Amino acid sequence: MSGGIGPTASDIRLAKEEEVEQKSQKQSTRRGFLSFRQLNALAVIIVFSASGMVSIEDLAFAFFTLIYVFFLSKFAFPLLGPYPDPPVFGQTNKILSLYVSLAAVIGLLLPIAYIFEGILEGDKEGIKAAAPHVFLLSSQVFVEGLTFSLGFSLPIRAFVPVFYNSMRMFTLLDWLKAEIGKAGEGSGGSIRRVYFGRALAVANLGLWSFNLFGFLLPVYLPRCLKKYYGYKEKV
Structure with missing residues (x-):
């Protein structure tokens, strides 16, 4: 979900400074296999999978993506050096931090709050429609953290949000259709819940459409590929 936001390297360094930074990068990628964010995402994945709210297709997609990530990292985009690639964006970018x-x-x-409220109100339609998005986004967060902690190359770290975001566009459209199809109170909980569900589905569709077509594809992915292949703009 973060799109690979993290510390970046400066343009000019002394040899000693660069050596120290490379060592710190290597240590940081091996420090802690699962972060707190990944553990939370993993908990959501397990709960949703065990509760039967996730279809076999979504489970298969998450499993296939994990296998395919390791395949690509081995045969298509392996690390080109002994140390992990530095992230594209810096931690001091307040706009990106706010966006994340x-x-x-x-x-x-x-x-997640909408789904748990739906359990209390008996809104089976709303739960069924929103669950695939939450499951896939949690899987995306988990795999993104995995590719970073294991020190995968930049193209692999860009592939995960692009692939998952593309898949979630279909689940978001299904969610919006299900919310619009509700007749009102009795079909999906209270009237307040019906309107909140519609607003939440629209907000997510707009947000992740912009994330895919306005940020990941035109900005993040090209920068990752340029860094990976050592592209330098002509002065």
Whole structure:
């Protein structure tokens, strides 16, 4: 979900400084296999899978993506050096940090709260429609963290959000159709829940459409490939 936002390297360094940074990068990627964010995402994945809210197709997609990531990292985009590639964006970018936090609230926290409220109100349609998006986004967060902690190359770290975001566009459209199809109170909980579900589905569709077509494909993916292949712009 983050799109590979993290610390970047400076343009000019002394040899000693560069050596120290490379060692710190190597240590940081091996420090802690699962982060707190990954553990939370893994917990959501397990709960949703065990509860039967996720279809076999979505489970198969998540499993296939994990296998395919390792395949690509071995045969298509392996690391070109002894140390992991530095992230594309820096930690000091406040706009991107705010964007990631907003995406986490709209994409995960609010839909999870919506699903748990649906359990209390008996809104089976709303739960069934929103669950695939939450499951796939949680899987994306988990695999993104995995590719970073294991030190995969930049193209692999870009592949995960692009692949998952593309798949979730279909689940978001299905979610919006299901919310619009609700007649009102009695078919999907209270009237307030019906309107909130519609607004949440629209907000997620707009957010992740922009994320895919306005950020990942035109900005993030090209920068990852340029860094990976050592592309330098002509002055």
